[in-house]
Amino acid sequence: MTRIQILPDHVANQIAAGEVVERPASVVKELVENAIDAGAERVEIELRNGGKTSIRVSDDGSGMEREDALLALDRHATSKIEEADDLQAVSSFGFRGEALPSIAAVSRFELETATGESEVGTRIRARGGKILSVDDVVRRPGTTVTVRSLFHNQPARAKYLRAASAETRSCSETVTLLALSSLRVGFRLESNGRELLELSPADTLKERVAGIWGREEARDLLSVDHTAGPIRVGGLVEKPDAARSGGRRRYLFVNGRPFSDRGLVKAVDEAYRTTVAPDVRPTFFLYFSLPPSAVDVNVHPRKAEVRFGDRSRVEEGAREAVRRRLADLESAPTMGPAAGETPESDGDGEPGEGEVAPAGEADGTRAPLPGPQASEGGGVTAGEGSAPAPSGAGEPTRAGESGGDGESQLALFMRQAQTEAGEGEDSREVTATAEAAATPDLYQVHRSYILAQTREGLLIIDQHAAHERILFEEVMRHFEGETGEASQRLLFPLTLRLSPAEYQAVEELSGLLEQVGFEVEPFGDRTVIVHASPQPHPYFDAEGCFRDMIRELTEGSELVNSARNQHEKIAKSMACQGAIKAGQPLSQEEMAELFDRLFATELPGHDVHGRPTVVRLTLEELERRFGRS
Amino acid sequence: MKLSITRDNLQQGLGAVTGTIPSKTTLPVLSNILLRAEDDRLELSGTDLDISASVSVPADVEAEGAVTAPARKLNDIARELAEAPVHLSADGEKIELECGKSHFKLFGLPEDEFPAFPEVDFDESWHMEAGRLHDLIERTSFAVSTEESRPILNGVLWQLRSDHTSMVATNGHRLAMMTEDLEDVNAPEADLIVPPKALDQVESLFDDEEEIEVARSENHLGFRSDERVVFTRLIEGPYPNYNQVIPDDNDMIATANRDALEQAIRRMAVVASDQTHRVRMEFRSDVVHFRVQTPDLGEGEDELAVDYDGEDLEIGFNANYLLEILRNMPDDDVKMSFKAPERAATFEPASGDPDYLCLVMPLRLLD
Numbered sequence: 003m004t005r006i007q008i009l010p011d012h013v014a015n016q017i018a019a020g021e022v023v024e025r026p027a028s029v030v031k032e033l034v035e036n037a038i039d040a041g042a043e044r045v046e047i048e049l050r051n052g053g054k055t056s057i058r059v060s061d062d063g064s065g066m067e068r069e070d071a072l073l074a075l076d077r078h079a080t081s082k083i084e085e086a087d088d089l090q091a092v093s094s095f096g097f098r099g100e101a102l103p104s105i106a107a108v109s110r111f112e113l114e115t116a117t118g119e120s121e122v123g124t125r126i127r128a129r130g131g132k133i134l135s136v137d138d139v140v141r142r143p144g145t146t147v148t149v150r151s152l153f154h155n156q157p158a159r160a161k162y163l164r165a166a167s168a169e170t171r172s173c174s175e176t177v178t179l180l181a182l183s184s185l186r187v188g189f190r191l192e193s194n195g196r197e198l199l200e201l202s203p204a205d206t207l208k209e210r211v212a213g214i215w216g217r218e219e220a221r222d223l224l225s226v227d228h229t230a231g232p233i234r235v236g237g238l239v240e241k242p243d244a245a246r247s248g249g250r251r252r253y254l255f256v257n258g259r260p261f262s263d264r265g266l267v268k269a270v271d272e273a274y275r276t277t278v279a280p281d282v283r284p285t286f287f288l289y290f291s292l293p294p295s296a297v298d299v300n301v302h303p304r305k306a307e308v309r310f311g312d313r314s315r316v317e318e319g320a321r322e323a324v325r326r327r328l329a330d331l332e333s334a335p336t337m338g339p340a341a342g343e344t345p346e347s348d349g350d351g352e353p354g355e356g357e358v359a360p361a362g363e364a365d366g367t368r369a370p371l372p373g374p375q376a377s378e379g380g381g382v383t384a385g386e387g388s389a390p391a392p393s394g395a396g397e398p399t400r401a402g403e404s405g406g407d408g409e410s411q412l413a414l415f416m417r418q419a420q421t422e423a424g425e426g427e428d429s430r431e432v433t434a435t436a437e438a439a440a441t442p443d444l445y446q447v448h449r450s451y452i453l454a455q456t457r458e459g460l461l462i463i464d465q466h467a468a469h470e471r472i473l474f475e476e477v478m479r480h481f482e483g484e485t486g487e488a489s490q491r492l493l494f495p496l497t498l499r500l501s502p503a504e505y506q507a508v509e510e511l512s513g514l515l516e517q518v519g520f521e522v523e524p525f526g527d528r529t530v531i532v533h534a535s536p537q538p539h540p541y542f543d544a545e546g547c548f549r550d551m552i553r554e555l556t557e558g559s560e561l562v563n564s565a566r567n568q569h570e571k572i573a574k575s576m577a578c579q580g581a582i583k584a585g586q587p588l589s590q591e592e593m594a595e596l597f598d599r600l601f602a603t604e605l606p607g608h609d610v611h612g613r614p615t616v617v618r619l620t621l622e623e624l625e626r627r628f629g630r631s
Numbered sequence: 632m633k634l635s636i637t638r639d640n641l642q643q644g645l646g647a648v649t650g651t652i653p654s655k656t657t658l659p660v661l662s663n664i665l666l667r668a669e670d671d672r673l674e675l676s677g678t679d680l681d682i683s684a685s686v687s688v689p690a691d692v693e694a695e696g697a698v699t700a701p702a703r704k705l706n707d708i709a710r711e712l713a714e715a716p717v718h719l720s721a722d723g724e725k726i727e728l729e730c731g732k733s734h735f736k737l738f739g740l741p742e743d744e745f746p747a748f749p750e751v752d753f754d755e756s757w758h759m760e761a762g763r764l765h766d767l768i769e770r771t772s773f774a775v776s777t778e779e780s781r782p783i784l785n786g787v788l789w790q791l792r793s794d795h796t797s798m799v800a801t802n803g804h805r806l807a808m809m810t811e812d813l814e815d816v817n818a819p820e821a822d823l824i825v826p827p828k829a830l831d832q833v834e835s836l837f838d839d840e841e842e843i844e845v846a847r848s849e850n851h852l853g854f855r856s857d858e859r860v861v862f863t864r865l866i867e868g869p870y871p872n873y874n875q876v877i878p879d880d881n882d883m884i885a886t887a888n889r890d891a892l893e894q895a896i897r898r899m900a901v902v903a904s905d906q907t908h909r910v911r912m913e914f915r916s917d918v919v920h921f922r923v924q925t926p927d928l929g930e931g932e933d934e935l936a937v938d939y940d941g942e943d944l945e946i947g948f949n950a951n952y953l954l955e956i957l958r959n960m961p962d963d964d965v966k967m968s969f970k971a972p973e974r975a976a977t978f979e980p981a982s983g984d985p986d987y988l989c990l991v992m993p994l995r996l997l998d
Contacts, residue, residue, distance in 0.1 A: 488907035490804050490949065491973055491992035493876050521995070534973075534995060537804075537907060537949075543780035544803075595905050602927075 023104050025163060026053025026152060027172040032101035033147050034180050037061030040145060043203065044188035047177060051194070052169030053152065054160075060146040065117040068124040072136070074102045075113075075128065102147075107131035108159070110150040118143030130155045174198055178214055179260040182253055182287060185210050207238055207287060215251075219285075224333055226288065228323030233316055234291040235323035239270070242277040242328065242607075243335045243614050245284035252283070256290040256297055261308045269317040273324035276474065276574075277333075277608035280564030288320060325604075331461075334607035334616040337623060444593040450584035452593050459620040465588065467609035468600045469581035473538055474610045475603045477573035480517055487519035489534040496532040496545050497525075500552065505530065507556045514568065518576050520548060538580050540592075550579040561611060574610050632696030633720040634668045636688065638712050638730065641719075644675040644688040645706045647836055647859070651677040651684045652702040660744045663699035664706075666719070667742070668692045673719075676748070677702060682829045683748050683862045684836060697742040700726050708735055749862045751853035756846035757791075757818035761856075762839035763811055767798040769834065770809045770959045770987055772827040776802035786824035786866040788873075793820065799873055800827070801990075805952045806873060807959070810986040818845075823852060824870060829863030836861055877990060878975050881968035883941030885914055886981050889965045893957040895933045899923045900950040902931040908951045909994050914944040914969070946972045947994040953978075956989040972996060 023029055030047060037045045040063030050056040066074060105111060106128045116123025116139070125139040153160035163169060170193050177191045181201055191199040204210040212220035222244030228235045237255075252270075254261055266288075274284055290297075298309040310316045327333060445453040452463040480487050500508065505528045508515070512522050519536025535544035554562055554575045561578055565571035582588070588596070600606045600615065609615050645664065653661055656679070665676040665685075671692050676685035698721040708728065709717075715731040721739065728735040768787070776784035781803075788799040796818070797810035833854050837843055841856045847865070854861045899910045904925045913920040917940070921933040946969060957965065962980030969976050978989040 488904070488909050488947075489995035490907075491975075491995070493801060493803050493806060493873075493975065493990065493992050494871050519995075539906075541778045543778055546780050599905070 023108055023152075024159075025172065026057055026169045027176045029053065029057050029105055029109075029149050029152065030059065030173045031176045031180070032105060033057070033059035033149075034177065036101065036147075037063055037145065038180065038184050038187055040064045042144065042187060044190070046190045047173070047192065049170060049173055049191075049193045052163075052166030053149075053173055054163055054166060054169060055150065057149045057152070057173075058146065060144065062142070062144040065123070065143045065145055066115045067117055067120060068136070071113060071115050071124050071126055072133075075106055075126065075133065103131065105147075105149055108154075108156050109152045110154065112148040112150075113145065114139055114141055114147075115145040116141045116143050170198075179253070181210060181214060182207070183255050183258045183260055183289075207289075211238065211287065223285070223287075224327050224330075226323045226327045228319065228326055230315065230319040230322060232293050232296060233319040235288055235319050236291070237286065237288040239286040239288070239324050239327055240284040241333055241335065242274060242282075242284065242612060245274075245278050245282045247279070247281040247283065251285040251287070253287045254290070255288070256299070256308055257292065257294065258289070259299055259308070260306075261299075262306055263308070265313065265317060266320050269320045270324050273321045273328065275566075276610050277328050277605060277612060279560070279612035282612060286324070288323070290316060290319070292316070328608065329605050331607055331616060331618065334614050334618055337617060337619045442597075444590065444597060446588055446593060449587050452588070452597065454597060459618060459622075459624060462617045462619065463597070463600065464584075464609070464613075464615055465586070465593075465596060466581050466584045467611075467613060467615040468596055468606075469539070470577040470609045470611075471603050471606065471615050472577075472596070472599045473581055474573050474577035475605075477518055477576050478569065481514075481569040481573065487517065487536045489516075489519040489521055490537045491521075491534045492532065492544070496535075496548070497529060498532065498545070498549065499529050501556070502528060504528075504552045504556045508552060511555065511568075511572070514572050518572060520544075536576075536580065539582050541582065541586050542580065547576075547579045551575045554579065577610050632666070632668045632698055633694040634673060634690045634692045634718075636673055636690040636717050636719060638709070638714055638717055640673075640688040640690065641712075641717050642709045644673060644686050645702075645709050647686040648675045648677040648684050649702050649706050650832060650835060651679055651682055653679040660699060660740050660746070662702060663740055663745070664702040665697065665699050665742060665745045666721075667697040669695050676745070678746055678748070680746060681826060681864045682832060683746075684832050685748070685860050686836070687858045694720075696721060698724060698726060698739045699742055699745050700737055700739045704737060708737075748860075749848065749851040749853070749864075751846050751848045751851050751862060753844060753846040753853065753855065755819070756844045756853075757816050759816065759843050759845060760839075761833075761837040761841040761843050764843060765834050765837075765839060766985075767796070767809050767811060768830040770961065771798040771800045771807045772830050773955050773959065774800035774802060774805055774807040774989075775827050778802070782866055783824060783868045783870055786826055787830060788870045789821075789823040789825055791818040791821045791823070799870070801871075801873060804949070804992050805956065806876075806990040807956065808873070808877075808988050808990075819847075821847065822870060823847065824866040824868070825852060826863055826866060829861065832861050832863075876975065877988070878968070878970060878977065881970045881974070881977055883914070883939075883944055883969040885919065885937045885939040885941070885967045885969075886964055887919070887935060887937040887967070889957055889960050889963055891935055892937075892965060893954060895921055895935045896950050896953050896957070898933055899931050900954065902929050903950050904928070907994060908949045909947050910950045910953070911945065911947050911996060914939050914941065914946075916940060941969070944969055944972065945996060946976065947996040948976070948991055949994055952991050956991065960989075961985055961987060 023032070026049070030049075030053065034045055034047065037059060038061075040061060042061035042063035044062055046058075046060045048056075048058040102113075107130065109129075111126075111128040113126045113128075114123060122138040123141045125135075125137045127134045127137075153163070174191060174193075177189060177199060181187070181189045181199070185204045185207060188203045189199055189201040190197065199214065201210065201213045204213060208220045208223060208225070211223065220238075222241045223238035224241055226235060226237050226239050252267055254263055254266055270286055270288065271283070274282075278284060292310070296311040298311075442455045446465075447453060450465060452465055452468075454461040454463060477487070505524065508522055508530050509524050512524070515522055519534065520532060521534035523531045523533060525531050532544065532548055535548070536542070551572075555571065559575075561574050562571045565574050582596070607614060607616050648664055652664065656662055658680075661679060665674075667674040667676070668690065669692065671690060672687045673690040673692070674685055674687040676683065678684075705728075712730045712733060718727075718729040720727050724739045724741055726737040726739050728737070767789075772787050775787060779785065784802055786800075790797045790799070792813075794814070795810055795812050796816075797808060799806065799808045801807070829852070833843070836859050837854070837856055844855050846853050850865050850867065852863050852865055896910060899921045900908060900923075902925055903910055903923050909923070911922040911924075913922065914937070917936060917938065919935050919937045919939070921931070921935070923931045956978050960978065960980060962982050962984075964981035966979050966981040967976060972993060973995070975990050975992055978991070980987055
């Protein structure tokens with residue numbers, strides 16, 4: 003009978019390493035997180051051979067005293083948690099206390115650290131988890147960890163490492179995620195001596211996104227900020243008209259920690275519904291801020307997934323945050339570069355308009371343990387008020403100031419023009435309503451577009467697209483309320499002969515068609531009689547609309563195929579076929595009515611095909627074009 | 632061309648014709664007015680190719696000739712002139728206008744660029760008193776369709792029969808029809824579909840007392856008096872058989888004061904939906920109760936005494952349709968008839984005179 007033995011630490015560490023350290027990217031993640039937790043302003047990562055040969059992570063953070071450094075190599079020794087209860091309120095990245103010993107257990111490990119308080123720093127060398135030497139070293143404050151020959155003692159695992167290029171990509175993605183969650187930290191990523199990323203500390207998320215992917219990418223992103231009870235959702239979402247199909251960038255963070263969650267991604271896609279074509283996957287960067295007690299981040303060793311106390315509320319928060327932003331006219335395309343995003347405003351360090359730092363990222367660092375006041379403050383920032391970071395916290399910045407303050411945070415959304423007009427305190431909802439409230443002078447051009455002067459410049463409205471949005475929401479409301487559209491009886495009922503499939507469709511759908519306003523009587527022999535029709539506008543062609551609708555519903559189209567149910571199918575088809583056509587002259591009153599009704603809809607900036615209803619030409623852009631700026 | 636004309640005659644002539652000048656056109660000469668001096672008259676003509684009008688006013692013609700002049704500018708100038716004789720002359724396309732100390736030069740276009748008027752043979756013409764024609768036009772043409780998929784309904788049907796004539800207009804939701812007796816007119820039996828804009832021109836160009844001579848060619852219709860002429864293109868195609876939709880079994884009859892009814896509906900229309908303009912009318916014994924409920928806007932209610940002893944009836948209408956009909960109703964009291972909430976309602980003068988009938992299809996009511 004084998005006696006139960008307590009495993010020696012290095013063996014236990016190797017086992018634990020199996021969970022934590024899977025590949026070079028996991029090492030990079032753990033080390034960079036430690037660096038950020040140590041209050042680093044800049045973290046440099048160097049890879050050799052995809053990290054298989056070596057990974058070096060250097061920071062300028064607080065560093066460790068010798069005893070702490072030695073303790074850090076002990077499993078479950080962590081400076082971040084003292085008692086099990088603290089687990090409930092963790093806001094730092096690493097906390098399981100597994101990282102360093104686990105990495106050390108499967109590599110040739112070297113750690114150099116200095117605090118800036120002691121005169122000498124410490125260098126610890128270890129191999130396979132066993133400490134080989136502890137020396138004095140002279141270095142600047144901070145920590146450098148070098149990990150060589152990863153898995154040299156675990157051939158089974160080493161075998162599963164992929165090609166260096168794939169491992170490099172994976173490390174790069176890891177650094178990207180961390181860079182997106184720690185804006186105030188500068189990053190440099192180097193692979194085999196070649197620079198892959200060079201990011202200076204950023205004031206705003208937009209700046210960081212621009213640093214990683216280029217300014218083009220950042221231009222079409224809209225800032226989001228929405229608070230629903232204890233949940234706050236911030237970040238950036240892509241303008242619907244800029245979104246393309248194919249794999250886009252979709253990042254989620256909770257209390258500053260990246261995570262993946264298909265349910266939330268789906269919720270965001272739902273929010274985009276009808277504003278983008280069905281196969282389009284818009285880019286987004288969403289930062290959720292919740293009281294630490296409302297989210298369990300400790301469900302997965304690599305913390306890739308989290309568990310929410312009230313999942314539906316978080317999903318609803320995400321949906322609502324995006325939806326509200328899409329309801330804003332700013333989500334409509336602009337002509338020329340958007341205001342505040344002209345190339346000239348590059349690099350002057352000023353945050354662009356409409357930007358907001360991700361919640362919880364107020365000062366570029368995270369507090370190891372958030373004070374209770376953080377959760378009382380609506381869970382806005384975990385780090386607010388208790389950040390021990392040696393740097394960053396001391397310099398008030400726009401992003402920093404706004405971090406915990408709902409008012410000034412909202413002010414960041416305001417366009418500069420509005421701020422100048424002394425309306426900086428309005429919320430953007432107020433502005434949107436104010437803009438729509440007073441119907442401006444309207445001009446129809448080419449019998450298809452309506453020009454409207456607004457405080458910010460000029461709106462160009464596509465009359466057909468605008469009416470589509472109006473009709474779609476109206477029909478959906480009828481379905482939801484189970485009331486019907488007012489239906490005008492016809493003096494001369496329409497007798498229409500249809501194809502067999504169309505006839506069958508009409509028979510099947512007659513109840514729904516009636517709710518839309520078409521009273522249809524199947525008459526046999528593929529003939530239907532339309533006794534009553536809706537009257538969405540004075541130029542409505544009931545017969546043409548009905549025929550096109552039935553054809554579309556029978557044969558399918560990109561539009562109706564994108565609908566999620568029969569109601570939406572009919573509403574989309576009715577909106578598209580029944581809306582005022584391009585080429586229709588409109589009177590002043592008709593334009594005013596269209597304008598008012600458009601801005602009474604939920605998503606005035608978007609039609610039902612994923613196209614804009616409105617294009618904005620800002621005063622700034624006009625001034626720029628005329629050389630007045 | 633050289634002539635003198637009184638300011639008032641010039642103003643009157645220009646004012647009469649500018650109505651036919653299209654405000655936007657791709658053919659520049661259509662923005663011009665044709666001026667022709669002949670036999671001590673100045674003839675002014677304008678056209679948008681569908682409808683043409685021409686007026687002749689007295690003038691002292693020194694040299695006969697013709698030219699086209701920018702209609703709007705000439706009209707604006709004439710309006711601002713002092714009360715004095717106007718001297719008008721043209722040398723090629725250069726037009727000079729003098730009035731007292733005022734002196735203008737305008738650039739015209741050659742007269743041969745101006746489209747020729749349609750040829751309508753007035754040998755086969757018939758005569759009608761302008762006032763009667765105006766009445767027919769006014770009470771029906773409002774009901775034409777504005778929707779362009781059925782061009783037929785964009786026109787007014789003018790039916791000529793041996794002893795009567797009628798005009799009918801409908802947009803498929805409501806219909807207006809008026810009939811007048813004809814005696815000794817000798818009009819050919821015909822069904823003509825006339826653009827309402829042309830009828831507007833006829834209404835504004837001819838005085839009530841004038842006798843109008845009407846004639847048709849295959850696709851044009853001409854109206855003329857001694858000094859004025861209007862031509863219009865006719866809309867082709869068979870007009871829907873409206874007789875078969877006029878109900879003959881509506882047995883629920885209500886009579887109301889036209890003004891009171893119109894006012895009540897106008898009040899209701901304020902809170903009616905911008906899109907459907909729906910009002911609900913509940914007829915009970917000697918009273919009609921109005922109700923409007925518009926989501927997101929509000930509600931309104933009203934009541935009016937009427938003469939009604941039919942069964943209780945609830946019916947919905949587009950308030951705008953009712954208002955247009957009542958505005959044109961030629962009597963103090965209006966007689967309404969109904970059959971059911973989904974069937975056509977009729978509106979006529981209670982006195983039965985003139986022979987005027989309007990039809991409105993209801994809007995579906997939902998509770």
